[in-house]
Amino acid sequence: MSKGLTSRTEDYSQWYNELVSKADLAEHSSVKGCMVIKPYGYAIWEKMQAVLDQKFKDTGHSNAYFPLFIPKSFFSKEASHVDGFATECAVVTHYRLKNDGNGNIIVDETAKLEEELIVRPTSETIIWNTYKGWIQSYRDLPILVNQWANVVRWEMRTRLFLRTTEFLWQEGHTAHATQAEAIAETEQMLNVYADFAENWMAVPVLRGKKTANERFAGALDTYCIEALMQDGKALQAGTSHFLGQNFAKAFDVKFTNREGKIEYVWASSWGVSTRLIGALIMAHSDDFGLVLPPKMAPIQVVIVPIYKGDEELQKISATAQQIMGDLKAKGISVKYDNRDTQRPGFKFAEYEMKGVPLRIAIGGRDLENNTVELARRDTRSKETVSNQGLANLIENLLTEIQQNIFDKALLNRAEKSTRVDTYEEFKKVLDDKTGFVYAHWDGTPETETKIKEETKATIRCIPLDNPLENGFCIYTGKPSKQRVVFARAY
Amino acid sequence: MSKGLTSRTEDYSQWYNELVSKADLAEHSSVKGCMVIKPYGYAIWEKMQAVLDQKFKDTGHSNAYFPLFIPKSFFSKEASHVDGFATECAVVTHYRLKNDGNGNIIVDETAKLEEELIVRPTSETIIWNTYKGWIQSYRDLPILVNQWANVVRWEMRTRLFLRTTEFLWQEGHTAHATQAEAIAETEQMLNVYADFAENWMAVPVLRGKKTANERFAGALDTYCIEALMQDGKALQAGTSHFLGQNFAKAFDVKFTNREGKIEYVWASSWGVSTRLIGALIMAHSDDFGLVLPPKMAPIQVVIVPIYKGDEELQKISATAQQIMGDLKAKGISVKYDNRDTQRPGFKFAEYEMKGVPLRIAIGGRDLENNTVELARRDTRSKETVSNQGLANLIENLLTEIQQNIFDKALLNRAEKSTRVDTYEEFKKVLDDKTGFVYAHWDGTPETETKIKEETKATIRCIPLDNPLENGFCIYTGKPSKQRVVFARAY
Numbered sequence: 007m008s009k010g011l012t013s014r015t016e017d018y019s020q021w022y023n024e025l026v027s028k029a030d031l032a033e034h035s036s037v038k039g040c041m042v043i044k045p046y047g048y049a050i051w052e053k054m055q056a057v058l059d060q061k062f063k064d065t066g067h068s069n070a071y072f073p074l075f076i077p078k079s080f081f082s083k084e085a086s087h088v089d090g091f092a093t094e095c096a097v098v099t100h101y102r103l104k105n106d107g108n109g110n111i112i113v114d115e116t117a118k119l120e121e122e123l124i125v126r127p128t129s130e131t132i133i134w135n136t137y138k139g140w141i142q143s144y145r146d147l148p149i150l151v152n153q154w155a156n157v158v159r160w161e162m163r164t165r166l167f168l169r170t171t172e173f174l175w176q177e178g179h180t181a182h183a184t185q186a187e188a189i190a191e192t193e194q195m196l197n198v199y200a201d202f203a204e205n206w207m208a209v210p211v212l213r214g215k216k217t218a219n220e221r222f223a224g225a226l227d228t229y230c231i232e233a234l235m236q237d238g239k240a241l242q243a244g245t246s247h248f249l250g251q252n253f254a255k256a257f258d259v260k261f262t263n264r265e266g267k268i269e270y271v272w273a274s275s276w277g278v279s280t281r282l283i284g285a286l287i288m289a290h291s292d293d294f295g296l297v298l299p300p301k302m303a304p305i306q307v308v309i310v311p312i313y314k315g316d317e318e319l320q321k322i323s324a325t326a327q328q329i330m331g332d333l334k335a336k337g338i339s340v341k342y343d344n345r346d347t348q349r350p351g352f353k354f355a356e357y358e359m360k361g362v363p364l365r366i367a368i369g370g371r372d373l374e375n376n377t378v379e380l381a382r383r384d385t386r387s388k389e390t391v392s393n394q395g396l397a398n399l400i401e402n403l404l405t406e407i408q409q410n411i412f413d414k415a416l417l418n419r420a421e422k423s424t425r426v427d428t429y430e431e432f433k434k435v436l437d438d439k440t441g442f443v444y445a446h447w448d449g450t451p452e453t454e455t456k457i458k459e460e461t462k463a464t465i466r467c468i469p470l471d472n473p474l475e476n477g478f479c480i481y482t483g484k485p486s487k488q489r490v491v492f493a494r495a496y
Numbered sequence: 497m498s499k500g501l502t503s504r505t506e507d508y509s510q511w512y513n514e515l516v517s518k519a520d521l522a523e524h525s526s527v528k529g530c531m532v533i534k535p536y537g538y539a540i541w542e543k544m545q546a547v548l549d550q551k552f553k554d555t556g557h558s559n560a561y562f563p564l565f566i567p568k569s570f571f572s573k574e575a576s577h578v579d580g581f582a583t584e585c586a587v588v589t590h591y592r593l594k595n596d597g598n599g600n601i602i603v604d605e606t607a608k609l610e611e612e613l614i615v616r617p618t619s620e621t622i623i624w625n626t627y628k629g630w631i632q633s634y635r636d637l638p639i640l641v642n643q644w645a646n647v648v649r650w651e652m653r654t655r656l657f658l659r660t661t662e663f664l665w666q667e668g669h670t671a672h673a674t675q676a677e678a679i680a681e682t683e684q685m686l687n688v689y690a691d692f693a694e695n696w697m698a699v700p701v702l703r704g705k706k707t708a709n710e711r712f713a714g715a716l717d718t719y720c721i722e723a724l725m726q727d728g729k730a731l732q733a734g735t736s737h738f739l740g741q742n743f744a745k746a747f748d749v750k751f752t753n754r755e756g757k758i759e760y761v762w763a764s765s766w767g768v769s770t771r772l773i774g775a776l777i778m779a780h781s782d783d784f785g786l787v788l789p790p791k792m793a794p795i796q797v798v799i800v801p802i803y804k805g806d807e808e809l810q811k812i813s814a815t816a817q818q819i820m821g822d823l824k825a826k827g828i829s830v831k832y833d834n835r836d837t838q839r840p841g842f843k844f845a846e847y848e849m850k851g852v853p854l855r856i857a858i859g860g861r862d863l864e865n866n867t868v869e870l871a872r873r874d875t876r877s878k879e880t881v882s883n884q885g886l887a888n889l890i891e892n893l894l895t896e897i898q899q900n901i902f903d904k905a906l907l908n909r910a911e912k913s914t915r916v917d918t919y920e921e922f923k924k925v926l927d928d929k930t931g932f933v934y935a936h937w938d939g940t941p942e943t944e945t946k947i948k949e950e951t952k953a954t955i956r957c958i959p960l961d962n963p964l965e966n967g968f969c970i971y972t973g974k975p976s977k978q979r980v981v982f983a984r985a986y
Contacts, residue, residue, distance in 0.1 A: 033626075035563045040565060045560045045641060068538070069535065069538050070532070070533055070537075070538045071538055073530035073531070073532070073662055074615075075662070078601060078603075088593070092594060092595070093593070094591070094592070095592060096565075097588060097591065098588050098589075100586075101584075101587065101650040103568070103571075103578070103585050103587065103614070104582060104583075111571070111582060113568075132525070136525065136526075158564065
C-alpha cells in the first residue's frame with residue numbers, strides 16, 4: 007500500500023497490472039503463462055461461482071466431472087474443432103521420471119505413451135465420447151450437465167485473468183432431442199450470463215451472435231455477451247454455443263426419438279471463466295484501486311477503530327461488535343480490523359485498494375456522540391452518521407452503490423457507442439473515441455478480415471435485438487440490412 | 497436397475513464395481529486410469545466439499561489457486577519428495593499440435609518445451625516456490641491457504657474413487673513462524689478430518705501417526721485417519737503432514753522472527769480426496785445398493801406416488817407438495833418423482849440402489865386415511881404413519897438413521913479389531929477374521945517391510961491415544977513399548 011497506482015489515463019495497461027498486484031488478486035507464477043490466484047482474488051471467484059452455480063441448478067443443471075486429459079485421436083475427430091485448438095495444446099507424452107544415475111531427474115524414455123494426451127483446452131470431445139454411452143432413447147434426454155474445471159490453452163502473450171495458459175472456468179455441455187430445444191438452451195444460458203453480468207457484476211452487456219469468423223471451433227452459432235471496459239476496449243464476457251449435431255456426428259451419438267426413428271443428438275455448450283475477474287476490475291475500478299459492486303465483494307463493510315490506548319479500543323470494540331452483529335443478521339459480510347501492527351491510515355489505503363464498498367471508522371468522539379464515520383468506496387465520499395438505524399442505512403447504501411456502479415458503467419458505454427457510416431469516420435472513432443462502433447457490413451468474412459487487418463477492430467457481435475436498417479457496408483459499399491458492433495477488444 | 501448386485505460375501509470387489517456403476521456414481525473414461533464422476537456421484541462430492549470448506553474457513557483458512565504445472569527442476573528440489581512421486585508423473589513436453597499434411601494431427605516437434613512440466617501430483621513445490629515471495633517477516637505469518645484442485649498420479653491398476661490417475665482433492669498448505677504452531681496446525685486439521693469422517697460420513701476412524709515407511713515424501717511426520725471397511729480392509733481416509741522446514745529449505749523461504757533473527761519457515765500440508773466417496777460406499781452399503789448417511793445424501797427423502805389415473809395423481813401431488821414444503825422448511829432435501837415413464841417398483845429399486853435414506857410412498861388408501869408409507873433405507877423397514885407431524889418424525893428419523901449407520905460401522909470395527917501376541921496368530925487373524933490387528937513391533941522399518949512382504953499387511957498407524965504397554969515384537973521378539981495397528985489396506 008506504500009505507493010499509489012499509475013493513473014488510467016497515463017497508462018491503462020500498467021494501471022491494470024499494478025492494481026491486480028496491489029489489491030492482492032493474483033500474480034504471475036514461475037510457470038510461464040500460468041497465474042497464482044491469491045486468496046482475495048479467489049474469494050471473488052468463489053462469489054461468482056456461488057451465484058452462477060445456483061443459477062445453473064435453478065435451470066435444471068447438475069455438476070459432473072470429466073477427465074483432464076483427452077486422447078489426441080478424440081481431439082481430432084471434429085475437424086474445425088481441432089483446427090481451432092491445435093496450435094495451443096499442452097501435450098503429455100510420458101508418464102514417469104527417473105534418476106539418471108548422476109543425481110539428475112530426467113524423463114524416463116521407456117515410459118512413453120502410445121498415444122499422446124492433450125490437456126483439455128475445452129471438453130466437448132471427451133464429454134461427447136462419454137455421452138455416447140449415456141444416450142440411447144429420447145427418455146435419456148435432455149442431459150443438462152455442467153463442469154467446474156481448469157483448462158489449458160497455450161498462450162505466448164499473457165495477461166493476469168484476461169489471457170493465461172491455464173485458467174478456471176465452468177463449461178456446460180447439454181444434449182437434446184431436437185434442434186429447437188438445443189437452441190432454446192443456448193439462448194437461456196446466454197440470458198443467465200447476461201443477468202449475472204448486469205445484476206451481480208454491475209457490468210452492462212450486449213447480447214448477440216458472433217460472425218462465422220469469430221465462432222467457437224465446432225459451433226453452428228456462437229452467442230456472446232460483450233462488455234465495454236473504461237478504456238473503450240470490448241471484452242467478451244461469456245459465450246454460449248449451439249453445436250448442432252457436429253459433436254454427435256463426430257462421436258456417433260444417436261438416439262431413438264419418440265417416433266422410433268434413429269437421429270443424431272443436438273448439443274449446446276457454454277462457459278465463463280476467471281476472465282470475468284478481469285472484466286470486473288476494468289469495468290469499475292479507479293486510480294485509487296479496485297471498486298467492487300457489493301454483490302461481488304468478499305468483504306462488504308470494514309470497520310476500523312481509531313483509538314488511543316487499550317481502554318478506548320475496548321469501548322470501540324464493543325460498539326463494533328454490536329454493529330457487526332446487526333450487519334451479519336442482514337447477511338452483510340463485515341470485517342473488523344483491529345490489528346495493532348498497522349495505523350488507521352494504512353488500513354484505509356488498503357481497503358480502498360481492495361475495493362471494499364463501505365468503510366466504517368470509529369474514534370473517541372464517535373463514542374461520545376453515538377456516531378460513526380461512513381465512507382463509500384465508489385464515490386469516495388464520507389459522512390458522519392448516527393449509530394441508530396445504522397444497519398438499515400448500510401443495507402440501503404449497498405443497494406445504492408450496486409446501482410450507481412452499474413449506472414456509471416452504462417454511462418461509459420453510452421458515451422462510447424457511436425454510429426458511423428463511412429470507413430474514414432470508423433477509423434477515426436476507433437482511434438480517438440474508442441468504444442463500440444455500430445456500422446454496416448456486407449456480411450462477408452473477407453471484408454471482416456480486411457477491416458480487422460487494417461484497424462485491429464473485430465465484429466464483437468450482431469446484437470440479438472438488432473433493428474433492421476438498410477445501408478451500405480462501410481468497407482465495400484455493398485448493401486447491408488443491419489449494423490453490427492465493431493470494437494477493438496481484449 | 498434391471499438386475500441386483502453381486503453380494504458382498506460372494507465377491508466384495510465385484511459388488512463394489514457394480515454398485516458404483518448401478519448407483520450412477522462414476523465410470524471409467526476412455527482415458528486410461530481417469531474416471532468420469534457422474535452427476536449423482538459428484539453431488540456427494542459437493543456435499544463433502546461444502547462441509548469441509550466451511551470447516552476450513554471456520555479455522556481461519558482461505559482458498560487460493562496455484563498452477564497445474566510444475567517445472568521439473570522445482571519438483572526435484574526436495575530429495576525425498578521427488579523420490580516419492582517420480583515414478584508416477586505425467587509429463588508435458590510439447591505445446592502444439594499440427595497437421596502433418598496427410599490429414600493426420602501430430603505433435604509439432606518444433607514446439608518442444610525447454611524444460612518439461614509435471615502435471616501436479618501434489619503442490620508443495622510450486623506453492624513453496626510462491627510463498628518465498630509472500631514471506632519476509634513474522635508479520636506475514638501464518639499463511640493458512642487451501643486449494644481445491646485436480647491432481648494426477650499415474651496408476652497402473654485403478655479402481656473408481658479409490659485409486660485413479662486423476663482425482664479431485666483439497667490440499668491445505670500452511671506456513672508458520674514456529675515448529676509448535678506448525679504441529680498444532682497439523683493436529684488441528686487431522687481433528688477436522690476425523691470430525692468430518694465420524695459426524696458427517698458416519699465412518700469411525702482411528703487417529704494416528706504413520707511410521708517412517710508410510711510417511712508422505714518430504715514430511716517429518718504424517719498424521720492420518722484410518723477407517724475400516726466392511727470387508728475388514730483398512731482405508732486411509734485423510735492425511736495431515738508436519739513438513740518441518742524441509743520445503744522452506746528447498747525453496748529458501750526465510751523470515752525475520754520477532755527477535756529480529758532470520759529463520760526458515762515451518763510448514764504443514766493436509767488433504768482429502770474423492771477417495772472419501774469410495775470409503776463412504778464401502779463402509780455402509782449393502783447388497784441392495786448404496787446406503788448413505790443422511791448428512792451426505794444429495795436427496796434425503798424421495799416421494800413416490802402410487803396412483804390410478806390423473807385425478808388420483810393430482811390429489812397425491814397436492815399432498816406431496818405440502819409434505820415437501822414442510823420438509824424444505826426444515827432444510828431437508830426432498831425429491832418428488834412423478835415421472836409417468838416408470839412404475840413405482842422401478843423407482844423403489846432405483847432409490848434403494850442410490851441410497852436415499854427415506855422413501856415416502858403415497859397411494860389412494862393413504863389419501864383416505866391421511867397416511868403415508870415410510871421406508872428406511874438403512875434397515876429396509878417400512879411402516880404406515882400419519883401425515884400429522886410427519887416432518888418432525890422425518891427430522892428425528894434422519895438423525896436416528898445417521899446414528900444407526902455410524903453405530904453399525906463402529907460395531908463392524910469393534911468386531912474386526914484384534915490383539916495378537918504371536919506372528920502365527922497375526923497371520924491367521926489377517927486371513928480369517930481380517931480387520932485391524934493390534935500387535936507389538938520392534939520399531940524398525942526393516943521388520944515392517946518384512947511383515948508387509950510376507951503378509952501384505954502394513955502398519956496403518958500408531959494411534960495418537962495409544963496406551964504404553966511392554967511387549968515383544970511379533971516378528972523379531974525384540975522389546976516393544978506399544979502396540980501398533982496393522983491391516984491389509986486399500
